[in-house]
Amino acid sequence: MSLSTFKAVIAIIIGGFLVSGIYISVLVVKRQGALQQIAAYNPSWEASQAASEFIRFEHRLSEFERPSSGVDKDEVALRYDILVGRLKMLNEGDFHALLWRHPEHQLTLRQLDQALVTVEPLIDGLDSSGTVQKVLDILRPFEGSLSQIASAVLNYGSEVVQKDQQELIRLHWAFSGIAAILILIGLALIGLLDRHNRLLGRAHQELHVLAHQDALTGLPNRVVLRNELGQALARIKPQGRTVAVSYLDLDHFKDVNDSFGHETGDDLLKAVADRLKACIPVHGEGHAKNLIARFGGDEFAILQTGIRKPEECAVLASRIVDALREPFSVNGQEIFIGTSIGIALAQGGVTPSQILKHADMALYYAKADGRGTFRFFEPDMDAQLQSRRALEVNLRKAITNGEFELFYQPQINLKDNEIGGFEALLRWHHPERGLVPPSEFIPVVEDTGLIIPLGDWIIEQACKEAAGWPRNINVAVNLSPVQFRNRSLVQSVSRALALSGLAPNRLELEITESVLLQDTDATVSTLHQLRRLGVRIAMDDFGTGYSSLSYLRSFPFDKLKIDQSFVREMSQRADCLAIVQSVANLGASLGMPTVAEGVETEEQLLQIQAAGCTDAQGYYFGRPKPAQDMVHTLAALRHTTKVA
CATH class of the missing domain: 3.30.70.270 (Reverse transcriptase/Diguanylate cyclase domain)
Known part of the structure; x- marks a missing residue:
């Protein structure tokens, strides 16, 4: 039984006690009132007294005519007044209410009252001849009437007393029954309280366990x-x-x-x-x-x-x-x-x-x-953590204050010897520190989830700025693994294309193998949805993972980008040169362009060309620049590089 149910049961029981007590009290008061009414007013006695006074009045009238009786006019008048008083009592209040069932008796009393009014002036003239007889004649019709009324009232009183006795007997059994029920309810209540106490004890034990034990593993908490x-x-x-x-x-x-x-x-x-x-x-x-x-x-x-x-x-x-x-x-x-x-x-x-x-x-x-x-x-961890938290706060402000900007690094098509596209790279202009290195804030952006709104802004901004470039030049945007866990990625890309008017085939999305490590089925499904929008998909940092080749089977990428670590060490390590050549040959056999990242010297450029790479990217061609400083031809790029 729940606590709320138990409280409801207690409330019902208490309510039952109150109602029963009130009901018994009402009945007792009602019966006592009836008995008090009979005892206080005794209507049958009043009726019999009225009948006796009527007889006495007639007797005194009769005795008044006999000179030797000793009854004088004053005594007759006194008996008249007493009779009138008795009748007045019979016509008032409670006695009158007792005769409501006998209209004929009520009529008799009214007629007798009128007769006494007629008799009253005759009392003073009783000495006149025939007056006494006249009075007796007026009263004669009422002889025995008052006795009948007294008898009726006596019967009514007996009935009331009998009924009250029966009601008291019924009340006795009702009270006994209610008392028995209340006793049973009390016993039931005691049982419920005992059961509730046991349940509370058990619940207390369970709560103690829950408060100190992990519900899933059973380990302490x-x-x-x-x-x-x-x-x-x-x-x-x-x-x-x-x-x-x-x-x-x-x-x-x-x-x-x-x-x-x-x-x-x-x-x-x-x-x-x-x-x-x-x-x-x-x-x-x-x-x-x-x-x-x-x-x-x-x-x-x-x-x-x-x-x-x-x-x-x-x-x-x-x-x-x-x-x-x-x-x-x-x-x-x-x-x-x-x-x-x-x-x-x-x-x-x-x-x-x-x-x-x-x-x-x-x-x-x-x-x-x-x-x-x-x-x-280590003690310095606390200071480093505080610094990181401050960085998180500043990053959130940076998004609101518009402190981020996109820089673009050119990607060179080696066959056409021209710029084929630009890779968008995020830069943060801190109001006090200036440009903050991406390696410092990008991990924080990803860990805190800020990459979701920031990534949407990057895609929209890159598409908006690329829409103003020559139509043969594409824009590449890196996607974080965190963005791929966001189900609204496809909608964000679609919205950016629609707002900017950029042709979908000019947008290239770069992902790393860590994206594919998350959930292959869901990730490949997202990649296919992006492909259906018309955008191109490139695998970035190819060759650094342990299962790169298996990913090429799960999704047909549009481009492979060779990680700069292999390009940087081609001259010193033969295995790096072999990897670059292998990836270039693999891309050629699959019909995929291959981009060599991190090209910084002319020697590296010649090596990747000899290896078969189709595109190149690196400081040799130019450092990342903001959109307003970009040029869109290789000749102009070389000129600005020499001037710089």
């Missing part, structure tokens, strides 16, 4: 770890063993949820918890104790006590990283994830909140190092 951490820190002695907290964050867990669903994701978390238990002994050496907790989502934490040196934490972290790198079999699916770990040691009277914050900072840097690794907290 954040509350338990924090309490244990506080106690462990309080036990630390100077120059003694210390305490460490490790934060774990699963790598690519969101991709699991997106690809296989949250149910599979939950089962994976349970499997991770089981694997962590297998990796971490509950008790270490001596009084050392380890505690595994789940903080929520894909975040776990480990508390280690009795730590003598940091290497012990490093050994455990390394073991966990290796264990979680192994594949998981969940719901018939083989799933690969990993973990990043941040470790913080208790040093210098640190509080529980501080050590947890330090572990979180170290985790952030572990993920920034490429994931699948661990990092210890």
